[in-house]
Amino acid sequence: MGYYKEDGTRIKKAAFPAVAAADVPMRITEDVYETRAYGPGDGRPEGSRHHLLFQAGTLVPQSEIDRLFAPAATLATVTPATGPAAGGTTVTIKGTRLDGVSGVNFGATPGTELKVISATELRVKTPAGTAGAVNVVVAADTGNVTKTGGFTYA
Incomplete structure (x- = not known):
């Protein structure tokens, strides 16, 4: 699930549109x-639709904003898990809360052509690497998540 402005621009925790009031509420x-997935074909990521979560002017405790962004992304699978050292393999990564991903590293090298398909799936091309297993590190707005030895260069 992601959070968006009315124009469809994704909101990250650091850019949440709120200002401090006199006390803890924002x-x-x-x-x-917020988005809710329905079905493919409506032109939004994986068929998601936007529903009003907070109207402008609403007071919301900081703890509620923190709770909305608290669950970190998770990585379940990296498919295929093996590819040539020359790079260029299109990899599908599945997990949760992936709609806030801004980059994917294979070892220390960033992948290219990142495409967020939905909150549970993204695709990225592997960079060139050296033979052996590398960690797959996903940079998400909730923090980095690592799949140790998630991809092996052949």
């Missing part, structure tokens, strides 16, 4: 929407 400065 005043929402613009409408915030």
Whole structure:
């Protein structure tokens, strides 16, 4: 699930549109929407639709904002898990909360052509590497997540 502005721009925790009020509550400065997956074909990531979560002007405790962004992304599978050292393999990564991913590294080298398909799937091309297993590190707005030895260069 992701959080978006009315125009469809994704909101990350650091850019959540709120300003501090006199105490712990935060005043929402613009409408915030959440996505809910329905079905493919409506032109949004994996068929998601935006529903109003907070209307501009609403007071929301900081703890609620933190709770919304608290669950970290997870990595379940990297497919295929093996590819040539020359790179260029299109890899599908499945997990949870992947709609906030901004980059994927294979070892210390960033992948290319990252495409977030949905909150549970993304695709990226492997960079060139040296033979052997490398960690797959996903940079998400909730923090980095690592699949140890997630990809092996043949």
